Amino acid sequence: DQQVKQNSPSLSVQEGRISILNCDYTNSMFDYFLWYKKYPAEGPTFLISISSIKDKNEDGRFTVFLNKSAKHLSLHIVPSQPGDSAVYFCAASGDSGGGADGLTFGKGTHLIIQP
Amino acid sequence: GAGVSQSPSNKVTEKGKDVELRCDPISGHTALYWYRQSLGQGLEFLIYFQGNSAPDKSGLPSDRFSAERTGGSVSTLTIQRTQQEDSAVYLCASTQPPRTDTQYFGPGTRLTVL
Numbered sequence: 001d002q003q004v005k006q007n008s009p010s011l012s013v014q015e016g017r018i019s020i021l022n023c024d025y026t027n028s029m030f031d032y033f034l035w036y037k038k039y040p041a042e043g044p045t046f047l048i049s050i051s052s053i054k055d056k057n058e059d060g061r062f063t064v065f066l067n068k069s070a071k072h073l074s075l076h077i078v079p080s081q082p083g084d085s086a087v088y089f090c091a092a093s094g095d096s097g098g099g100a101d102g103l104t105f106g107k108g109t110h111l112i113i114q115p
Numbered sequence: 116g117a118g119v120s121q122s123p124s125n126k127v128t129e130k131g132k133d134v135e136l137r138c139d140p141i142s143g144h145t146a147l148y149w150y151r152q153s154l155g156q157g158l159e160f161l162i163y164f165q166g167n168s169a170p171d172k173s174g175l176p177s178d179r180f181s182a183e184r185t186g187g188s189v190s191t192l193t194i195q196r197t198q199q200e201d202s203a204v205y206l207c208a209s210t211q212p213p214r215t216d217t218q219y220f221g222p223g224t225r226l227t228v229l
Binding site for chain 1 (some may be wrong): 119126158221
């Protein structure tokens, strides 16, 4: 049973437009959420995170929104750039970000930025 | 470099053989994680080490999998009698408590069992 779901395996967005990546979770014990970005043949790199006590966190072109009642979060990238083309993983934790249970990841969304 | 390193980067082995994967965490990071990513799947948490403490092995997929961490630094993940379903990318991550949210990942070891 998948506790973190990314229902879009891929997403194509034109350069300069907004990219919106979605993530749903089922475990109400999750209290910390993260987005990781992964290029081929490399390990995932941390992008942005949000605690369950907040509903928005912003870092430059990246904003993460959390809707606890809907158990849904989204990552907004604006404006989208060619270098943003990668696989994006949503991850969650019930131990304020990691600890002994590790992170629970979604299957990822492959974002393709078209020129 | 100062990042997490893993070796080998690629490993091809025959079914039934044992393999050993290595992870060198970022210097000073006491927390170390192993994950695996099978084709088309997300990352699956395997095991967590905090310093020299004995790990919780309940996340390991079978008793053919074992992991150890020597001196609170380097870790090895051993898979005995490999099966084709063990084929995956094995990723190691480290971080420094109390901030365990941002895990720094290595490039992974791609294991192929023929």
